[in-house]
Amino acid sequence: MSYTSIQLTFAWSVFFLIVIVGLSVGLSAWLYRETIPPVSQVRRRILIILRSAAFAIAFFILFEPILDLQYEEKEKPIVAVLIDASESMSIRDAQGDRQQQRRGVLDHRMWADHADAWDIRYFTFSDRLYPSDHKPSDTLALTGHATDMRTALEQTQSLFIGKHLAAYVMITDGQYNIGGDPGGFAQVSDVPVFTLGIGDPAESRDVAIVQISHNETAYLGATIPVTVTLSSYGYQGKRIDVEILHNGKRVQNKIVVLPEDGALTQVTMDVIPDEIGDQKYTVRASPLLGELSDRNNQRAFVIRVLKNKTSVTLISGAPGPDHRFIYSVLIENPNLDVRAYVEQKNGTLTELEQPPGRTSPTEADVYIFNDYPTNTSDPSTLQRFLQDISDNNRSAAIFFGIYIEVGRLQSIQSRLPIKAKPDASLQESSVFIGMSGSASQSTIVAVSDDPGETMRQWADLPPVWISRYAVAASEESDVLARVDMSRATNTLRLRNDIPLLITKRLRQQKTLAFTGYGFWKADFIIKGLNKSNAVYPAFIQQSVQWLAAKDDTKPVIVRAGKSVYRSGEAVMLTTQVYDEQFRPISDANVNVTLQNGSASHMHAMQPLGNGRYEITLDGLMPGDYPITSSAERFGALIGTDKTAVTVEAFSLEMSSTAMNARTLQTIASASGGRFFASSGIDSLAGVMNFQPLIFEREKNIPVWNAAALLILIILLLSAEWWIRKRSDML
Template structure:
């Protein structure tokens, strides 16, 4: 309902009294002028001329007094209820009698939703991995989504209806959330009550599925690569099935599995031996059996980056110490590492090995590891080390300690270390230091000690503390702090502990906490082993040795293979001739695929780290190719091509159970209600269907309006024409 609630005219001119006085005098003069005319005019014509003069003077008065007309309109908004319907793939599963989606359709026939639409405006949306408007009177979509993102659906509907009187959200779902934001956290932050009702039931379907694959994603030519596969089944006990790994059409490994008791998970160990270096894509498959309810989970794909030779590492230590001893032993355990050592004595002379002489000898190594290096070592080989990393694509790892305090000369001139030159005041603090993962560290391959994120964070929090730390200030803009600590000297500052960066064609890693060998030695004393210590160094070596594409244009997807329902993320790094990042380029990616009717264009935007990123919605299963074009100042810098695969296996297939407890928590934290079966009848009474009154105010600057000028000119023109026709002096 619309209505004018306020109409106000404000005059802004400071000398308003003088303007009004002049206006009155001008009108009196006009009246005096037309009181006696020559030749005499009729009263009607005099009145017309006087009226035209007064209107012209009034328009001039409005211009001089600078009036603003304020119009306020009152608008009463009808309450809005958002109805979110789960249209994901899990809704296609059958319960005792009917599918979950059919149970949902039956529930929508309840008169309760007609009552709500009468009392409020009912906005209906379907959600899976995205949000789409729906009409209750039309048929449900035939294509069900490959993922369920309840949190994203809540966020999107709140944003979409932000200007309306949204009084509540009703969610009808099986609760099987598997993508996007945590729906409980989102529900808590919306300040809108959410009412939920569980739909469907879980009866284990007759199915054989690949539950998990464990393998190393980096290997070497002619290495035996173990692939551990977990297979679960329901309803197919006592059958024998083949489990195979293929590359293209070639079967590389196969083993028969005798299926055990229904509901059990069994492990199969396979081995593949790559013969060529490069990125290899493998397909793991089990046959589709008669009567299976889900066939998409019978096939999985994975990639392994195969390197051509062993990793050559030079381990350099300022002295023969425990850090050197433990790290040397850990590196020697890896048969893919060819290790050479260099140890300096008390007089600064090598007692074991020697530093490579010349570029040719240095280029034989992939990684240089420095353990608490004294300043003279770094300073005397500064140019060779920087060239080894920046130009030749080698990598360096620095374990810093007390001896590193004597490196001021190197710190002042070198740009190799990933610390800000403006803040390189070096201090050493003897204190118990526990490292805490940063958000980037939670995902980085160096600091991911186990696959499960929550378990990984717990492992880091339980590790023995370090006894000292080199404090070097902030990191460079192109570096990433993976783990840090509260500065013992300035508790409010979170200082870097494990820092990585790309430097030219190579990589640099620096660790400021010491000693690291405590992760090995102390864990044995509490009944554990040194697996965490070993894993950390294995991760670090593999990250350092894997060469990223260091062309001036580096464009890629965050994965080579996606599950159905996963969103596609593009990333790009653009460099100039000095390998400095370019932040003012435009990057567009054109995507083509067998499942796309037309190609799609995605524009990447610059993030806070100086990289270009874009996240695309989930795509249908199939192979896709992309071509990225980079422009700067209207000039094309280059083109980059690539490809990725979306599996038939989707995130929706990974867990088919209903999760009504999640729906209960969403309702509880938002101030809404969760309904069991017939309790949905209480929904109308629980909804707070209150109208909301809004007032929209509009200000019009009359003095600046072109209509006033038109009226002024028109009135004077008509007056002049009448006076001339009447031969009036």
Template sequence: MLQIFSVGIHFDKHPVFLAALLILVWLFTVWVYRHTVPPVASWKRTVLKVLRILALAVVILLLWKPVLSVFVEESDIPILAVLIDDSASMGLVTGDSIRSDDVRAIFESPVWLDVESRFDVRYYAFADSVWVVSGGARDSLAFAYTGTDISGAWQRVPLFTVGIGDSTPAKDAMIVQTITNDIVYAGDVVPLDVRVRGVGIRGEGSVLRLSGPDGENLGTQSIRWKDNFTEETLSFSFTPAEAGTWKYQVSLDPLSDELTASNNRKSFYIKVLESKVSVLVLAGSPSFDLEFLTKSLHENPRITYTLRTQKVQGGYYEGSFPPAGDLDDFDLIILHHYPSSATSMGDLQAVSGAAKRNDCPVLFLMGSEVSLRKLDVITDVIPVRTMRYSGQTVEVSCVGASSHVIFEDDDGQPWIQWDGLPPLWTKPNIFVQKDGSQVIAAGYLQTVGDAFPAIVLRKAGWLKTMAVVPWGLWRWGFQLSQEHSGTLDAFLDRSIRYLVTREEDKLLRITTSKPIYQGGETVRLSAQVYSEGYEPVDGAEVEVLVTAGDETVRLVLDGEGNGRYSGDLSAWTEGEYNYEGTAKRGGMLGEDRGKFTVEAFNIEFLNTAMNPLLLRTVAAQSGGSFCTPETFPELAEYLQFPSRARSVSWEVPIWNRAWLLWIFVGLLSLEWLIRKRSGML
């Protein structure tokens, strides 16, 4: 409702002077028009007097700067915010009714219709966050989301809470947690611990089952629930036979009259790798640096290695050089300060042949005792070539030169801290990168600012090669500070993973934030796009098609810079989802595919009883009150709030309006026209 209290005009000078001046203008005009030449009719003199007085009055008003002032009072009906729990637990059955139906029944009752007539009612839904129910469309509530964040909905105003459901825990068995290894090797025995909970089912029994990727039964465990609230941990073991990413599921057989079976199943993924990576290490000589390398390989559960260390007089300390047949069985060859002057040409030709014949990746670690002349024999399987020979050894600091998966953790975030790493050694200007190589780290001499290739990668077909030009990597393994501890182990591990895993070399990689989502959770897809030179690509169109059942949804990911893209998806059903993505910029850059699962299990189902103590506490602390559906009419009567009144005032300057100038000009023009037509001077 709108009420205008007052409207007035104010001047920046005292209005008494304005009135006096207007009187003088009137007297002056009357005196001027007492006689005219030639004489005109009295009515015409009166019209001319009025026009002159009005014109001069306009000028005077402009000089006094009049301002129009308006004072208004607005009266609004009170606003009532209604916060509705839209989480999955509201869809459960309590007694003879569904909780969500109880909520709708309240909103359809005459009591609530009366409340809506007295208030400006605004509806909000909340689960793990709060959002507006658009247009008050309560029918759009899904009652399927995860979480119940009351604190996020509480904005320090009086809260009147309505408890829906039974405060007595209902009969229910559930799987709370699964604990196992995320990455295992084919043929290894994998342990699995499953934590289960039973509520209100004392004395009854249940069966827990473990199912494999194809639904095959991998084991069962029987449970006897001892009390009305029981938690137990049951153990399984299984042996994956094939490499890949596989989904497993544990499930509890449903009980009669159980509250819900949605929390009786829980899935998990494990990544099964081929048998451990087999590495051949050829060392030019025993050294402190070699000790750190073999220690890191020995402690890496993904790796088994064979070591051959060159003797000065020829041959190897650990035994003979592997024959050609055995060379073909290795997944990676590491040349550590190798070849030396004692290395035979036959051994070098065997290394080069095995790398090219089997696309076996090669990691070359330069050292002071490397024979550059013999290194030229195998230059076709390393990403650098000798430019000149030098006997000078200097210190060098390494700095990342480009983004690469070697320097990123499993979440795609940079892990290496270049600042503070101790310097290594090198012989400057002895190597240059080959065409098609990528420098991912540069070296800077301590005395000269010029950069040179420090860590270089190259991919020719399926053959990957890598060279670390500086030596003394043991210094990176001697770090005690938290930000640098484990640098050497992580660098070697991720370098080996990159070299032996073709999947990580894809130009487009699309992943989800996790493999399994609960019902109602938002699925986040992320992508990384690289060029053929493995440089991040911005400005690409990354499109993902997500399919579940008979429905397919198209999602275009948004660019985030540095070759990264992301997008969110709302899952529409439970089960397994498959996605296929492409990246284009002009032409096709890459393709990728994957899968994720949306399961019925929801954290909301771990505690399904209505919590009257919490609701009473929230209401009391905010100045409101608590009720149930049965006592809701009493609460509606309590909702009595006065209308809100607020005053508004504003000022509108008049003196600077253009239309006043046009009135002044119009009045003078009309006066001049009458005088002219009357022949007056």
């Protein structure tokens, strides 16, 4: 801080202050020209000074002096250094040891030379961001199971809002395998990103199973194709044995000739499940001599095997485009038997003909009412459906539309997840979907293993439509999605909360409601942008699976986020606890026990409210883990449930290990930064020239109300009185 101006200002003219002070000094001198009794001239002068000073300070205060200070304040530029701590940063390639390259960058003299001029903040990142209060040591643990560069940049940005963030420096191999495109962040960033590439831009010799495509759910005895995608570098023309194992036994195998470097090759094999339940299979590619790692030569997958196909009855209130979209999604699933009806203008229903090779189910496991019932729907037909839902605990989904009359569902109102009343003041409006927190753990909306990616894909959807109903969630229901009020019109914001996707569980029944409509419109828009619409088809298929599943109507239900986790990935478990009336219990003691060979480990789950409990387990070694969840209340056992997860040795970080120079160049160029290989740290130092922000500050300090001046006046007058008293003066 350096002062540029120091001034003392007064409420009135300084000239008058000087005149008044001069007069007060003259008056003091005149009053003490003679004293009774006479005192020495020295004593009279002291008395004149004391009284004159008291008068001068008093008049000084009356003129309300203010000290005006102007100064410069400097804010150091913040340089955020983001260091990749994922597993791929630990390997040795043709460029040498990546850990050694990272140490060389961090030990460069640039950081010490600018330690006083810059505010250097260090972070490490992999699948999440970790702030550090010091420069990471040489023994930094490089164990991150995945790399999310965009989230690391976004979270760093959020930490320095309103501060002088001058640059990001990313020390990384540039391989991101979860999260969004970091280039998108760079395009809108007003802070440059300087990227330092670690490693060799050429891939190491390796074979990896990068993807396994299969049906998540299948039926006993059905033939399930499994497509395995392999990537390979350095083994063009080599033959490799790819096999599928179940319970340690080979199910099928094929010999594959590996293609040119960088090309993907696919092999399709079949499995025929012969057991009901979650069946784990393992795909294994035989290791080849000289591979970087054989951990990616084996991957697991799980198929949920059901005894019978699911029967779905779809009733639409009109032959509109939403009906065609929903029907086409359902009919594409060979594991569903679909019976579809469309209401005609006179209120009667017409059944659609079955596609070749398909038969109509005789009864429904799941009902889907799409824009049904309407005000013209035949009462007896509607009552037959509603009676079946009530008497036989059929699960049901309600998709809203323009013509739906929710009031005609009164007989099953207690089973529905919503309360809806028509409101003439409401108009048809387009809205965007905003997912709730509980949606991240729901299989109904999942489109990715990464909950963040699922949320992003739903947020990126075109708008849907809502109409004339004021909708609220009913008791004990779960709202998975709401209208995104940040992108809603001012009129809609007055309604505060508008649920869009709501579910409800009863003892032997589940219901679902989606209060928007216009699936076809969103699908049309997405395809018009040459993109694939994976969200809505997955949502419809997974809604049917959720509605049809009867195994989650128990008092205690434990679920893993997924069946197979990668090495190092956090395992997420949730438990739901219900009483006999299927009301959530939120004050239970819930524990999960993991069995690993002969050892078992118990962990207490944390309550989330509404009967939900959660735990995240880090650091599980590769293997199979049977899991038992138990819930107690007041010392009494409510129930138990079991599941299992597999932690596979497969490492996402090892699926592609080359330094991704293109991504790093894109990030740097789009943000106004520069890209350098790790050997170019000297060149980076040459362009990192950041200046502090200089702020002109002004501070006004009122002097006239300072207590010290009043105390000084009192001391001066007290001193005068004391001298007069000692001199016996009148």
